[in-house]
C-alpha cells in the first residue's frame with residue numbers, strides 16, 4: 521500500500537496552483553500537496569498545459585474531475601507519465617457547473633460508475649488512484665448510503681485510499697461556499713467508517729485548524745487533509761514536518777520563508793509570470809503578527825502594477841518590525 525499521507529493540503533480551485541504549492545513545499549517537505557481540480561475536458565480539449573508543475577512540488581497528487589472512464593484513464597496515464605505521485609478523483613465538489621458535467625459530489629449517487637472510473641484509471645497507471653468524497657448528498661445521508669459507496673468503490677473499483685470531507689453536500693440551493701460551512705461536520709461518522717473498513721487508508725477533511733485537532737484525528741484515522749486554514753494561515757505549514765512527521769529540522773522563520781521565495785519569484789518573473797499571481801498566496805504569512813496588515817496591504821496595492829518585481833516583496837517585508845524575530 522502507498523505510504524499514508526498523514527498530512528495533506530486540500531485541492532482548492534483557484535488557490536492551490538503551482539505557485540501556492542511551491543510556497544507550501546518550502547515550508548513542509550513531507551506534506552502531500554494536491555492540485556486544483558482539473559477536468560478531463562480541460563486536459564483533453566483545452567489549450568495550454570493543465571498538468572504543468574514545478575519539480576520541487578513532489579509528493580504531488582493531481583485531482584481530476586470527470587466521470588467518463590475512458591477520458592479519466594487517458595488523463596491519468598498522461599499525468600503518470602508527467603511524474604505525478606497520485607491521481608485523485610473528485611467526488612465532493614458541489615458546484616452547479618460541475619453537476620452539469622456529471623462530476624463531483626453528485627457521483628456519490630453513482631457508486632458503480634465511480635468504481636468503473638477508478639478501475640479504468642488503475643488499469644493504466646502504477647501510482648495510487650484515490651477518491652475524495654463527502655459523507656452524503658442531499659437526503660442520501662444515512663450511514664448505509666456512505667458504506668455502500670465506499671464498499672462499491674473499494675471492492676469493484678479497487679480503490680484503497682479515501683479522503684472523506686466530514687459533511688454532506690446539498691446539491692441544490694447551496695453555493696459551493698455555503699456547502700463548506702452549512703452542512704454540519706460529523707467526525708464520528710468518519711471514525712466509524714475507518715473502524716468498519718480497517719483495510720482502507722482513510723484521511724479526514726473539513727474544519728481542521730490546529731495541530732491539536734490534527735493529532736486528535738490521527739488517533740482514529742490515517743491522515744488529515746487541511747484546506748482553508750493552510751491557505752489563509754500558511755505559516756501552519758512550517759511546523760507540519762516537526763509536529764506530524766517527527767522531523768528535527770529547525771522550524772523556518774517567516775522571514776526565511778519569504779527570502780527563500782526570492783529565487784523562485786525571480787525565475788518565474790523572467791518566464792513571464794505576474795508577481796501578483798505568486799504573492800497572493802503569501803498574504804497570510806504574517807497573520808496576527810505586528811505589521812501583518814501593512815505587509816498584506818503593500819503587496820495587494822503594488823504586486824499587480826505593470827513591471828512589479830521582487831522589490832515589492834522586499835518593501836513589504838520591511839513593514840514587519842525589524843526587532844521582531846519571526
Ligand SMILES: Cc1cc2nc3c(=O)[nH]c(=O)nc-3n(C[C@H](O)[C@H](O)[C@H](O)COP(=O)(O)O)c2cc1C
Nearest residue numbers: 530531532533556557610685726727728746747748
Ligand atoms: C476556494 C476553494 C476551492 C476548492 N476547490 C476544490 C476542488 O477543486 N476540489 C475539491 O475536491 N475540493 C475543493 N474544495 C474543498 C476543499 O478541498 C475542502 O474539502 C474543504 O475546503 C473543507 O476543508 P477545510 O475546512 O479544511 O477547508 C475547495 C475549497 C475552497 C475553499
